[in-house]
Amino acid sequence: MLTIKDLLVKFPMRFGAFTAIEDVDMTIKPGEIHGLVGESGAGKSTVGAAVIGLLQSPGYVANGTLTLGDTDLRNLSPAEAHKVRGDRISMIFQDPQTSLNPLMTIERQLIETIQTHSSLSESEAINRAVDLLEDIGIKNAAERIKAYPHQFSGGMRQRVVIALAISTDPELIIADEPTTALDVAVQSQVLDLIQRLAKERQIAFMLITHDIGVIAQVADRVTVMRKGRVMETGVTAQVLGKPQHHYTQQLMDSVPPLDRKIDRFRVPEADDTIASNGAMAENWLLEGSQHARTGLSLTGLSVEFAGPRTSIFRKLPPYVALDDVTLNIKPGSIMGLVGESGSGKSTLAKAITGLVTPSSGTMELGDVVLPYGKSRSRQHPSRQLIQMVFQDPYSSLNSRHRIGDILTEPLWFYGFVKDEQEREKLAASMLSLVGMQPDAISKYPHQFSGGQRQRIAVARALLARPRFLICDEPTSALDVSIQAEILNLLKDLQAKFGLTILFISHNLAVVRQMADDTAVLRSGKIEEVGETNALYTAPQADYTKSLLDLTPVMPTTWQT
Amino acid sequence: MIAFVKKYEGLWLFVHSPAAIIAALVAVLTFLGAAFAPWIALVNPYDLASFSLFDGLLPPTWLDGANPKFILGTDDQGRDMISSILYGARLSLVIGLSALSIAAVLGVGLGLAAGYYGGRFDAIVMRIADVQLALPAILTALLIDGIARGILPASIQQDLRVAVLTLAIALSLWVNFARTARASTFVQMNKEYVQAAIMMGQRPIRVMFVHILPNILGPLLVIMTVDLASAILLEATLSFLGIGLPADSPSLGTLIRVGMQFLLSGEWWILWIPTLFLVALVVSINILGDFLRDIFNPRLR
Numbered sequence: 001m002l003t004i005k006d007l008l009v010k011f012p013m014r015f016g017a018f019t020a021i022e023d024v025d026m027t028i029k030p031g032e033i034h035g036l037v038g039e040s041g042a043g044k045s046t047v048g049a050a051v052i053g054l055l056q057s058p059g060y061v062a063n064g065t066l067t068l069g070d071t072d073l074r075n076l077s078p079a080e081a082h083k084v085r086g087d088r089i090s091m092i093f094q095d096p097q098t099s100l101n102p103l104m105t106i107e108r109q110l111i112e113t114i115q116t117h118s119s120l121s122e123s124e125a126i127n128r129a130v131d132l133l134e135d136i137g138i139k140n141a142a143e144r145i146k147a148y149p150h151q152f153s154g155g156m157r158q159r160v161v162i163a164l165a166i167s168t169d170p171e172l173i174i175a176d177e178p179t180t181a182l183d184v185a186v187q188s189q190v191l192d193l194i195q196r197l198a199k200e201r202q203i204a205f206m207l208i209t210h211d212i213g214v215i216a217q218v219a220d221r222v223t224v225m226r227k228g229r230v231m232e233t234g235v236t237a238q239v240l241g242k243p244q245h246h247y248t249q250q251l252m253d254s255v256p257p258l259d260r261k262i263d264r265f266r267v268p269e270a271d272d273t274i275a276s277n278g279a280m281a282e283n284w285l286l287e288g289s290q291h292a293r294t295g296l297s298l299t300g301l302s303v304e305f306a307g308p309r310t311s312i313f314r315k316l317p318p319y320v321a322l323d324d325v326t327l328n329i330k331p332g333s334i335m336g337l338v339g340e341s342g343s344g345k346s347t348l349a350k351a352i353t354g355l356v357t358p359s360s361g362t363m364e365l366g367d368v369v370l371p372y373g374k375s376r377s378r379q380h381p382s383r384q385l386i387q388m389v390f391q392d393p394y395s396s397l398n399s400r401h402r403i404g405d406i407l408t409e410p411l412w413f414y415g416f417v418k419d420e421q422e423r424e425k426l427a428a429s430m431l432s433l434v435g436m437q438p439d440a441i442s443k444y445p446h447q448f449s450g451g452q453r454q455r456i457a458v459a460r461a462l463l464a465r466p467r468f469l470i471c472d473e474p475t476s477a478l479d480v481s482i483q484a485e486i487l488n489l490l491k492d493l494q495a496k497f498g499l500t501i502l503f504i505s506h507n508l509a510v511v512r513q514m515a516d517d518t519a520v521l522r523s524g525k526i527e528e529v530g531e532t533n534a535l536y537t538a539p540q541a542d543y544t545k546s547l548l549d550l551t552p553v554m555p556t557t558w559q560t
Numbered sequence: 561m562i563a564f565v566k567k568y569e570g571l572w573l574f575v576h577s578p579a580a581i582i583a584a585l586v587a588v589l590t591f592l593g594a595a596f597a598p599w600i601a602l603v604n605p606y607d608l609a610s611f612s613l614f615d616g617l618l619p620p621t622w623l624d625g626a627n628p629k630f631i632l633g634t635d636d637q638g639r640d641m642i643s644s645i646l647y648g649a650r651l652s653l654v655i656g657l658s659a660l661s662i663a664a665v666l667g668v669g670l671g672l673a674a675g676y677y678g679g680r681f682d683a684i685v686m687r688i689a690d691v692q693l694a695l696p697a698i699l700t701a702l703l704i705d706g707i708a709r710g711i712l713p714a715s716i717q718q719d720l721r722v723a724v725l726t727l728a729i730a731l732s733l734w735v736n737f738a739r740t741a742r743a744s745t746f747v748q749m750n751k752e753y754v755q756a757a758i759m760m761g762q763r764p765i766r767v768m769f770v771h772i773l774p775n776i777l778g779p780l781l782v783i784m785t786v787d788l789a790s791a792i793l794l795e796a797t798l799s800f801l802g803i804g805l806p807a808d809s810p811s812l813g814t815l816i817r818v819g820m821q822f823l824l825s826g827e828w829w830i831l832w833i834p835t836l837f838l839v840a841l842v843v844s845i846n847i848l849g850d851f852l853r854d855i856f857n858p859r860l861r
Binding site for chain 1: 759760
């Protein structure tokens with residue numbers, strides 16, 4: 001049983017010390033899955049690292065008690081601590097790609113771990129490794145154990161990581177975002193496995209995640225953290241179903257529900273966002289949106305990427321990223337596009353914007369046929385009418401340019417406003433329209449948080465006076481409360497200016513909140529298209545059904 | 561105060577690094593001395609009237625028989641060593657800096673374009689760079705020197721020696737810039753701000769120089785300092801070997817070559833003082849380069 005009391009972790013800095021977590025109390029009983037949830041910077045991972053004794057230097061445990069059973073984890077010599085790690089505490093990391101050694105077979109990695117922590121002989125260790133793999137659901141384990149990590153799929157790899165973690169029969173496993181890098185179907189398998197192991201082997205799990213759905217589905221108890229402090233802790237159904245603390249309440253309000261559509265997220269306006277005025281920018285945009293709303297239709301669109309050349313004479317067949325996609329986005333509507341990673345969502349966006357050259361099919365914006373990729377001239381009107389909001393707000397803004405330069409670039413480039421001061425004024429007004437202080441114009445991107453940067457990215461897209469906006473996973477790099485703000489903002493802007501939006505996301509719940517129509521993409525093919533509500537309540541394709549079933553959600557009875 | 565220091569973390573690191581301070585001092589003094597050589601030097605090595613053979617072979621002041629006027633002694637012609645070094649550094653730095661500028665413009669331009677366009681253009685540029693890299697810098701310089709001698713009329717050859725030397729050094733240094741610029745550009749090409757700029761339909765030149773270049777400047781600046789040291793050394797090597805500058809226009813390399821005759825004759829200072837000066841200058845510039853790299857790359861701190 002793990003007991004944490006008054007845990008205080010500090011990071012000494014050049015000037016004073018930074019307190020990462022403070023007054024954290026927690027107990028995890030054997031066989032219990034304890035969820036640790038919070039937004040980025042909440043100190044969730046620091047708790048896990050402190051328990052396993054792998055705090056990133058120069059961080060150190062400044063106060064509090066950490067005990068596992070009757071071992072005091074704080075007073076261990078390095079050698080003892082090393083023994084406890086692995087023997088009694090194991091860890092599962094987020095990315096199975098990087099937590100396995102790509103140059104060693106699965107067998108060697110398992111045997112190495114097993115033999116380090118026990119006195120089994122080589123052949124006994126192999127038997128044990130095979131048993132472990134069978135147990136966590138890898139078929140033909142005796143053969144597949146000889147494989148290298150790259151020969152396994154992402155979900156299988158994560159299973160191998162779990163096998164490594166349980167190979168020493170630990171009492172506690174710390175799982176740091178174990179399913180964040182996985183698709184929903186694989187995620188649900190891995191979560192099932194974790195649940196089964198907790199029950200069968202009486203292992204205590206500390207499940208660190210930002211995904212409240214995952215917690216709701218598997219955790220017995222949950223601790224909500226924020227800025228290094230525990231906000232609320234208790235039985236999952238209690239904490240998430242009837243939140244006592246207003247922060248938990250707020251967090252729950254920001255989570256998009258999968259089973260119904262809500263008009264707006266109840267998020268408090270943060271201090272740094274102001275009530276959007278920006279009348280000047282609004283008028284300017286409305287002036288531009290006089291001409292009719294513009295739809296987009298794709299007919300039989302296919303994209304192929306040339307296969308790698310294996311020798312001078314042989315070239316592998318091309319990889320089909322999009323296969324005969326036909327999609328009609330009605331003027332002024334939001335089309336949601338969902339699919340797992342690698343399904344071709346981003347390729348579709350790139351084909352529309354001309355970054356990728358399709359192999360066949362037609363794309364029509366309104367009644368203008370869009371030329372393919374490089375054959376689209378730099379002056380083509382679609383370059384202005386189609387704008388994009390990218391996934392990663394940290395790389396979509398040029399970090400060496402002033403916000404003002406970033407925002408006025410489209411105004412200058414498309415020749416909307418000739419006067420430089422006028423451009424700056426309009427850009428400042430646009431900033432207030434997206435809910436930011438106009439004085440941000442003289443700052444640089446690194447001075448803003450992810451959510452603010454995404455607002456700036458939206459402002460930049462709007463300053464091109466687009467009629468068609470592509471949002472490629474615009475919120476998946478953001479915390480859930482920020483996500484709610486950005487989604488609200490996009491909804492408002494869409495309603496105000498009659499934009500047509502292609503909203504791409506892997507998150508079905510988010511798409512449900514945003515989209516009028518939804519298309520489900522799988523391996524480059526459209527599985528199903530339909531009106532969002534109908535598609536979510538009565539999915540036709542089996543694939544859609546399984547996606548909806550496997551997405552972790554909160555039990556309906558909890559909803560307030 | 562704390563906020564101020566945090567804002568200028570580079571400055572803070574600098575103040576706390578004695579090596580960087582000494583290196584900067586040496587480099588700055590050399591640059592100033594070289595720039596103002598005509599005003600501060602005792603004699604002008606190019607002007608036969610400004611020195612006298614009677615002052616020849618005087619040792620530095622801390623040895624017997626020295627003339628306090630010549631702190632570091634004189635050479636066989638009676639030239640003051642300090643003056644020779646100042647003028648020598650002047651020439652070395654002019655050649656080094658101009659070669660570096662040519663190499664930077666050529667290398668960064670080609671590297672950016674190779675990274676931006678990729679494909680066949682990239683392949684061609686990089687193969688040329690590989691060939692260039694396979695040839696030792698001295699060989700390149702000898703080659704260019706030979707070609708220049710062959711095609712230029714003898715009358716202007718002497719006047720163009722500096723230009724030929726500069727070009728030879730520049731040609732052996734551009735590869736570094738091209739490779740670094742290309743690799744960094746590849747990284748930036750995947751960033752969404754570059755895709756946004758391309759999507760807008762901005763001209764490639766603008767995307768490359770307005771959007772990408774400011775983001776890859778850090779590593780390029782580091783290469784620039786380190787390569788300045790290589791350029792100075794390369795010039796010294798070539799001059800030492802006698803394919804660089806003639807003896808009457810004393811760069812640091814020429815000074816060392818001339819001093820070689822006195823290596824075993826007791827007048828050691830004529831060789832050792834310019835040599836030690838060259839070493840100090842090159843080491844200082846390299847230390848500054850390492851320091852810059854540390855500032856630009858927080859992970860190495």
